[in-house]
Amino acid sequence: MYKIDPETGKQKFYAKDGTKSVISAVISILIGMIVGTLIIIIVGLTKEGISINGIWEGIKLVFFGVFSTGREGGDLTFGFNPVNMGNLLFRATPLIMTGLSVAVAFRTGLFNIGAPGQYLMGTAATLYIALSLPTETIPAWIVWILAFLGGIIAGALWGCIPGLLKAYLNINEVITCIMTNWIAANLVSWFFDVRETIKNSAEGGKVGYIRPTSSNGVETFDFGLDKIFPGSQVNGGILIAILIAVLMYIIMSKTTFGYQLKACGSNRHAAKYAGINDKLNIIYSMAIAGALSAAGASLYYLAGNTEFFWSTYQALPAEGFNGIPVALLASNNPIGVIFTGCFMSMLNIAGMQLKTLTAYNEYITDIIIASIVYLSAFAMIIKMLLNNRQKKKEEKESVLKEGGDK
Numbered sequence: 272m273y274k275i276d277p278e279t280g281k282q283k284f285y286a287k288d289g290t291k292s293v294i295s296a297v298i299s300i301l302i303g304m305i306v307g308t309l310i311i312i313i314v315g316l317t318k319e320g321i322s323i324n325g326i327w328e329g330i331k332l333v334f335f336g337v338f339s340t341g342r343e344g345g346d347l348t349f350g351f352n353p354v355n356m357g358n359l360l361f362r363a364t365p366l367i368m369t370g371l372s373v374a375v376a377f378r379t380g381l382f383n384i385g386a387p388g389q390y391l392m393g394t395a396a397t398l399y400i401a402l403s404l405p406t407e408t409i410p411a412w413i414v415w416i417l418a419f420l421g422g423i424i425a426g427a428l429w430g431c432i433p434g435l436l437k438a439y440l441n442i443n444e445v446i447t448c449i450m451t452n453w454i455a456a457n458l459v460s461w462f463f464d465v466r467e468t469i470k471n472s473a474e475g476g477k478v479g480y481i482r483p484t485s486s487n488g489v490e491t492f493d494f495g496l497d498k499i500f501p502g503s504q505v506n507g508g509i510l511i512a513i514l515i516a517v518l519m520y521i522i523m524s525k526t527t528f529g530y531q532l533k534a535c536g537s538n539r540h541a542a543k544y545a546g547i548n549d550k551l552n553i554i555y556s557m558a559i560a561g562a563l564s565a566a567g568a569s570l571y572y573l574a575g576n577t578e579f580f581w582s583t584y585q586a587l588p589a590e591g592f593n594g595i596p597v598a599l600l601a602s603n604n605p606i607g608v609i610f611t612g613c614f615m616s617m618l619n620i621a622g623m624q625l626k627t628l629t630a631y632n633e634y635i636t637d638i639i640i641a642s643i644v645y646l647s648a649f650a651m652i653i654k655m656l657l658n659n660r661q662k663k664k665e666e667k668e669s670v671l672k673e674g675g676d677k
Contacts, residue, residue: 293602293607295602296600296601296602296607296611299600299643299646300600300614300643302642302646303639303640303642303643303646304333304334304639306638306639306642307333307635307636307638307639307642308330308333310635310638310639311326311329311330311333311631311635312326312330314631314635315329315631318630320630321629321630321631325629325630328347328628328629329625329629329631329635331347331349332347332621332624332625332628332629333621333625333635333636333639334621335349335621336355336617336620336621336622336623336624336625337352337355337356337359337617337620337621337624338350338351338352338355339352339355339624339628340352341628342628347628353499353500353501353502353503354500354501354502354503355503355620355624356500356503357496357499357500357501357502357503357504357505358503358504358505358620359613359616359617359620360496360500360503360505360509360613360616361503361504361505361506361508361509361574362616362619362620363509363512363612363613363615363616364508364509364511364512364567364570364571364612365390365567365568365570365571365590366567366590366593366594366597366612366615366616367509367512367513367516367567367597367608367609367612367613368512368515368563368564368566368567368568368570368594369386369390369563369564369567369590369591369593369594369597370593370594370597370598370601370608370611370612371515371516371519371563371594371598371605371608372386372389372560372561372563372564372567372594372598373386373560373594373595373597373598373599373603374519374598374601374603374604374605374608375519375523375532375556375559375560375563375603375605376556376557376560377536377598377603378523378532378533378536378603379532379533379535379536379552379553379556380535380536380537380539381434381437381444381536381553381556381557381560382444382445382448383430383433383444383448383557383560383561383564384444384445384448384449384452384592384595385429385430385433385444385447385448385449385451385452385560385561385564386560386564386590386591386592386594386595387452387455387456387587387588387590387591387592388429388448388451388452388453388454388455388456388587388591389426389429389430389455389560389561389564389565389591390426390564390565390567390568390588390590390591391455391456391459391568391587391588391591392422392425392426392428392429392455392458392459392561392565393422393423393425393426393564393565393566393567393568393569394422394459394565394568394569394572394579394588395425395458395459395462395463396418396421396422396424396425396426396565397418397419397421397422397425397565397568397569397572397573398418398469398481398484398572398579399421399462399466399469400414400417400418400421400422401414401415401418401484401487401489401572401573402468402469402481402482402484402486402487402489403468403469404417404418404487406487406488406489411487411488411489411490414487414489415489415490415491415573418484418489418569418573419566419569419570419573422565422566422568422569423562423565423566423569424562425565426561426562426563426564426565426566426568427558427559427561427562427565428558428561429451429455429561429565430557430558430559430560430561430562430564431554431557431558431561432447432451433447433448433451433557434553434554434555434556434557434558435554437553437557438549438550438551438553438554439550444557452587452591453587456586456587459581460581460582463481463581464581464582469481469482470482470581479580479581479582480578480579480580480581481578481579481580481581482578483572483575483576483577483578484572484573484574484575485575485576489573489575490506490573490574490575490576491506491507491508491570491573491574491575492506492507493505493506493507494506494507494510496509496510504574504576504577506574506575508570508571508573508574511570512567512570512609512612513609515563515566516605516606516608516609517605517606519563519605520604520605520606523605531547531552532552532555532556534547535547535549535552535553535556536556539553564591564594567590567594568588568590571590593615593640593644595644596611596615596640596643596644597611597612597615598611600614600643615640615643618636618639618640619636621636622634622635622636622637
């Protein structure tokens, strides 16, 4: 086989599994962006008030909206926008964490569609601890740590429920995750409904919101990012998310524990035959997935500049579901999740720029995200096609070499 370079004895770059994963992800993204471009053109041609120049501006904002600096003399201007870049990193933080949640479960053979519910449970625990403990007697940084750990524990415990049902009753985790999502939504709504002290009653129009944690003096340290991206919401949460992603990569790729989790995912029965406790590892996998998803919520709301709309029984947080395409586009690689999370966040920023600077609305980018979500499911198919193409090429080269030797 010619996947191995005869000169170096190493696998060729184009034949590496990681290279094919990146190519399949890029193809999915490009198709999604093309679909978005076509929609912008169609809407522009059929909606009154949008000129050809307006269509061109919409296309530019979809691709480069994060670099938009507004208008000057009626024309769009582009450059380094610290507010947009900072907000991109801020909004990417929960996406990276929920992406890791889904990726870890996928690597162990489980589909964690319960990330939204785990995210909500982490939100509830984090906000309750951060807003209830008195910072007059307990240092704010200790309250921050307790709130962060409380959110992680709540998410891990919630993730254990489908894990236990899968391990001991062999109930499909997709079904149990969907059920726990809506149980969490109603449970969190009830939990905050009966706690008047942490609602945002100071502002009359925000009775459905929970106070930001900064009202109790609890907020994530900026680590100097506020100086690099002045005027944005960014804080040290993005650095913590990246650190966790690197840690998960090391655990999954370089440790015995990670090997056991992946072994159970590849073949549960073979892993059991090899002496690995398959049931325990399934529970561990879902607990870790729940903890990661909840950590995303903790980092988002402990920023101190965001409010939580507590009446969640009618809707689930988009951050949980968006973790699925983030993980799929990254081929479940924890390091890749960092970049795909930032990409999805970039599209959100582009949507806001479309709404602000053009006659389009932000739903254009929602359609692009939906297209990428749909296409990300085909990333594995694209990868398979690349493998088949490589196999045929190798077989052809092998036949030619054998013919030449004769």
